[in-house]
Amino acid sequence: MPGSSGSASVGGVPGRASVGGSAAVGGARVPGSSGSASVGSARPGVPGRAAVGGAAVGGAAVGGAAVGGAAVGGAPVGRAVPGRASVRPVSPAGPGDSGPGGAGPGRRSRSAGSMDPEAAKRAKRRKIANWSIAAFAVVIMTAGIGIVGLTYAFDDVPDINTFEPEISTIAYADGSEMTKLGEHNRTVVPDEKITPLVKHAVAAAEDKGFYDHSGIDMKGIARAAWNNISGGDTQGASTITQQYARHAAELTGINYNRKIREALLARKIEDNYDKDQIISLYLNAIWFGRGAEGIEAAAKAYFNKTVTKMPGEEGALTASEAAVLASVIKQPEPVQGGHQGYDPARNPEAAKERWAYTLNNMAEKGWITAEERAKAEFPEKSLAKYDPNACQAECVNNKPVGHVLNYVKDELAEMGITDWQQRPYKIKVSINPAMQKAAEDAASRKSKSSPMSKTAENHQAALVAINPTNGQVLAYYGGDDGAGFDFAGRNGGHPPGSTFKMYTLAAGLREGMSMESYWDSTKNVDEERGGREISNAGREDPACGKYCSLEKMTIDSFNVPFYWMTKDMGPDKVVAVARDAGVRTMWTNDDEEINLAEVEPTAVAPSKFDVEVGFGQYKVKVIEHVNGLATLANRGDYNKAHFVVSVEKKNSATGEWVKVNGEQIKPEKKFDTEQIDSMLKVLQKIPGASDGNDHSLAGDRPAFAKSGTWELGKEGGTNGDAWYLGATTQIAAGVWVGTSGARAAIKDPDGSDMYGGDTPGQIWEDFMNAANKAAKYKVESFPEGSSVGDPSVLANGVSPSPKAPETPDNQNPNPNGSPSCEPFDFNCLFGNNGGNNGGGNNNGGGNNQTPSPTPTDGLPVLPGVPGGGGPGNDDDD
Template identity: 85%
Template sequence: MGGSAAVGGARVPGSPVSGGAPGRASVGGSAAVGGARVPGSSGSASVGSARPAVPGRASVGAAAVGGAAVGGAAVGGAAVGGAPVGRAVPGRASVRPVSPAGPGGPGGAGPGGTGPGRRGAAALSPDAAKRARRRKIANWSIAAFAVVIMLAGVSIVGLTYAFDDIPDINTFEPEISTVAYADGTELTKLGEHNRTVVPDEKISPLVKHAVAAAEDKKFYDHSGIDLKGIARAAWNNISGGNTQGASTITQQYARHAAELTGINYNRKIREALLARKIEDTYDKDQIISLYLNAIWFGRGAEGVEAAAKAYFNKSVTTPPGEKNAITASEAAVLAAVIKQPEPIKGGHAGYDPHYNLEASKERWGYTLDNMVEMGWLSAEDRAKAEYPEKSLVKYNPDGCVSECANSKPIGHVLKYVKAELEEMGITDWQQRPYRIKISINPAMQKAAEDAASRKSKSSPMSKTDENHQAALVAIDPTNGQVLAYYGGDDGQGFDYGGGNGGHNPGSTFKMYTIAAGLREGMSMDSYWDSTKNVDEERGGREISNAGRDDPACAKYCSLEKMTIDSFNVPFYWMTKEMGPEKVVAVARDAGIRTMWTDEDEVINLAEVEPSAVAPSKFDVEVGFGQYKVKVIEHVNGLATLANRGSYNKAHFVVSVEKKRADGEWVKVNGEQIKPEKKFDTEQIDSMLKVLQKIPGASDGNDHSLANDRPAFAKSGTWELGKEGGTNGDAWYLGATTQIAAGVWVGTSGARSAIKDPDGSDMYGGDTPGQIWEDFMNAANKAAKYEIESFPEGSFVGDPSVLANGVSPAPKAPENPNPGNNPNSSPSCQPFDFNCLFGNNPNNGGNNNGGNNNGGNNPGGNPTPPAPNPTNGIPGLPGNDDDDD
């Protein structure tokens, strides 16, 4: 053949190409691939700037790939039975032909078998000469076959070089996204890949040099190709021998980027071509940075930044010498691991010190020695270097590196976070790096888990039966941020806080019923008939009052008393009079989005009008909490009331940042706080005026907060119904101006009776109330919130609207002092002459010189005292215990 062929910009003497010189494409010619020009030479192999071959030396052709040579004469710079030709191709270790002769190779003493004392073929014994000829023929045959393959595929190789693009690390390397708490501390990583790509200029030079020293110490000098690896791959294809894949750092990155697998001739050719293209595109510092960001280090770490965190809890971005920077010794550990990060079953145990400390130390020393040789580490620092033992103790082989929080209580939060990202249109968080900041306060989260988890010895739940389960959610009323969330101990299991279902809210739902009544013009200063417990219009339906009865007020019980003592009867009639759809509408406006019917049909209140589902699906009993709701949504409604009628949607994601190609983070999304005024402020204030009396009077328990911090609350229970007469759900919801928190207690698995630790039936003011109190005190302390009061409310509306009670009957005044001497009466005060002279109705009669004339003569006609709206009726306490 004559002329030359140019492939990928390289000239190949031996075939006609424009501007090419005539030549031969036979043995003794050459092929150039990847931009290196190899002049034809009789009986020689020439590579790039390599020196001419020794004249007369046996050689069989050559193929140049980016400046590296393959041929029978020179393989990676190691001479075969002759003088060294050109310079050695940088790589891991050169491979000499196997020979039974001494350390000098086939010729005798001296490196490479050359130099004084080398014997020629004529000096060999007949047997030795015969063996040498066989070896030479075999070597020539192998090399010739490799060249034939290369020349035959030269056009394919050229096309591959021309059209095989370099994969962009920003498109093929999935990078980890992180989730941080409200205070900025990392909560967990999201996605399957634990990788954080670091720009080349930010990677510590110590790490780069250590990796080059371990993997390719001539990396900064060569053109990116290890041709001896290609020759070995060709030989392995022919002979079926063991695979050998030592490559330069550039080739290793090319293999990873193009997802090339196996060790064979075809892969090696493409790998070499891609490596040449990478070398033509990037500088050395960029190439090693791409490599470091891509490769696997074991311990779940993809890329050097994740590895630095996994092995030493450090960052490679910290400049050397600064606090918490990676040291040379630590960099050498990371570099040593690359060769084989993990054990191979039945094979080598790898170089992770956790699995194979001895091998790790050996390769660590090899790396440091190479760093000294290359001038990247001083001999003095090498002498002082100590193996960093902490690389051992940091590793938990059974632990996880991505989404590690899934199995913990906080795992439930991550489900909400992912859902919110989807709503924002962020669906590539598994492939692209995002930094997500959420609203969870870590101190409050701990307080929630300490208070509500049965695993916590300080929790009231720890002394309850094993099947008892609690849920707790806390929200900032001013912006809707979820501050703490506990839905169960297993973040991958059932979420009792709302992710997997709802619970009957019982009397806690009465807050919405009151708000609905206030919307209709009702007043908290109204009176109700507590004895009217049968609805004749509905077939004599009996209204359960849960055992509550107070004959002292009977037909004229104040709404305040009915709320605090949690009578059901007034709320039934209140709901029937205005319509259950009004209660459903208020619940929806406050924050309830999901309700379950008695048949467990899920109703999304955001998609239907209340009148379309009530009373058809939610009947009058909605007024006192018959239908199941989610804890998180119920607390969202509570937060709306605490915010004096302004609704903020409960949410977890506060901000989302995405990393640009240059490594800088830019904000792409986040919370948009848009309060919606849903209720009249004065009406809500009038309700809170009453609800603030409940924390101090809950089922005989005082749940007032520490330091007399003002709060309002409502407790509630729901009976098992068909399953039995005891309670199956117990709630306690309460709020300050800064935290709205709700607690539910029920059972896991089949719904069954809930009991306090002493075995008695559980009510909302019992264990749930104590959990709420414990959490609120701890949360306020952790957040260092100032003590704030709710505005002083006053009763508004018309007491006659909706109310079905009668005005309290006048009550005859009692005579507290039937005695003889008014001066001795404790009811008379100094200078109170009406009292002293018998003109006070409380005196019990006219005092005539100390003689009581009848004892019960009031001495006048007093007017009966007006009803006291804040204390029920005259003579009745306003803070009776709540049976809920």
């Protein structure tokens, strides 16, 4: 086609010239070459394709093969680009004006006068680039020309209709299938039925020179090789043809063999298909996010439209909508800790920026007019709503275990695995199916065997169980609706009440306190804070007076000692212990969420978490609180609570499943073992502390526990949250009971106020017995705790003397040291405290005064005192 320097159209494909018979195209540019390629006779019968003879690379022939246009094994691997071949005109500066190659027509002779400094620099850079590519070609040829030839000869182009995506699966700890993860949806559309608007948008976004090149980006390949050698970033495919070759062959790993194979397959694709067919294959194959494999599924997922409608037809995609779809391809979904992708529902700002880039390129290439570009608006109104966490396939979102999926997805993202909807994975999680059933049977209102089945309809429970030795979550119940509100963690927290006193004790022990210390229960007013009263929720003061042992105060769960303990050492010490144990999230009285992993305790306590943190005023997540419990059960060694145990990915070449990631158990010593043992020695007395509410486990299995309750406060005056946390050496489990919807009073089935030792305690006991039976765990004991610390540290009480103090004639001495007991007042004499030893009411383990104690409305909030008051007081348990 003599004299042609424009772009000819062949069969509607822009940028392709028909070459019939023999055509000599002088100075044709071969992608990847920096010199002048001599193009011989055109390949007979193939329109627009010219057979490349001995192409020169930087002016040097390498093994008779041209990089970017080499004939390998007798097969042409490259072609000149018709419509772009031209001889550059001589510039006004005269013959020898610098061009893109060496000396020759239109180029300055190296001996012709002095060279402009900038031109010299450009020439030097070209020379270096040419030699780099030549060197890479030598490596390719010497490393295995036979392999390359065989690869080209025998690598068939996969048929798009044979693509059957495999779905990732999640398995329980025993290997049985829990669910399938994600959705694959593909409808293959013939190339002639795909609107050209979409093809042009995708070319503009991914490869705007697509219609002009021969399918291989040699500079990109050389760059990838250099980065592999130099340790730089790995490089992906650049042209659309290479991207399709990589996707179709499912080539994995960034290495020379893959890049060579990818390039050769791309050339074979270019030899067998025209540009219109290639981009259609690409569009039918690639991943767009939202469960969409291919462009037709993507059009429906993002705009509820089809790509088969041509411009002007009703319901056809607009240029703006096509640009959104094209823009998503670069990264459909977020990367943990990195870019959040280009789906407008996930990352609207980045999506709009890339959308504008795509439209600008469409205008530059003439695929839309400048006027159309100027009028284009981002199609927010036509975008389909999308919830990334919604169930998108056969899944378990309608079951309680559905809540686990959200954690699994988060953990996969933390591992860098974000393509689980594109590639098949096998993911094993820690949930034990038998224990999960036990949790649902014990905590769900739908279970007839659950204590919850007889409570009011608005009552809700949550239960989490963790293996203390490794942090694996064994069972998780956050509600019956796996797609609804998760009461166990992801959607908020609850005031933990006296269960938080475990951390207060651990903080005191860190400060040198002893579990054998004594406390003054009569010191129930803080004069330094304007006479603030330290309430025990209306209960009578314990009879031990100034001689109360910390053991008794812990088992009976009186607030007064814990108030002074926290104030004297500082509330930040309690927050620090909670954080170290596993509590990472707390809420202030104003419902401000604080991430304890990102702030120092001194920065938030007492400014946001005041002294009341010592007995559980501030909301926490159930799963994190149980993680803290597990740390204590593991004698001070912390393991992060997690669900994913192992991840396997299918090797596309062999079909074998290969482990690519899994849990990394790294215990962290957070607390002194002897200190924790001394505390657990006391806490082991709580499950069986009350004859009327005994939660001792079957088979005399040793366990420790702590119950807690928090009032409604200003919202009503009765209890709004009740907890029971307890553990053996093998299972740490926690139960919360409150209400769904608006926070309201919680009642036991008999209508009495619910305490931690009542319904929550019974749920815990039922679950633990069933779980231990299902797992066939042996009965194990905790090590015997010993006395540690100094009884005088923090303590404000008086140790009873060996000789009982003098008392009036009409009173009998109290073994606990109180001088105020009436004759034959056995509750006083033996420190029974009204039966309030196990938590709960009269036949639920405590608080059997008649009438029931009058609930308080919370500690008074004093001017300038942060954290005072709050939603209510710990009622005990």
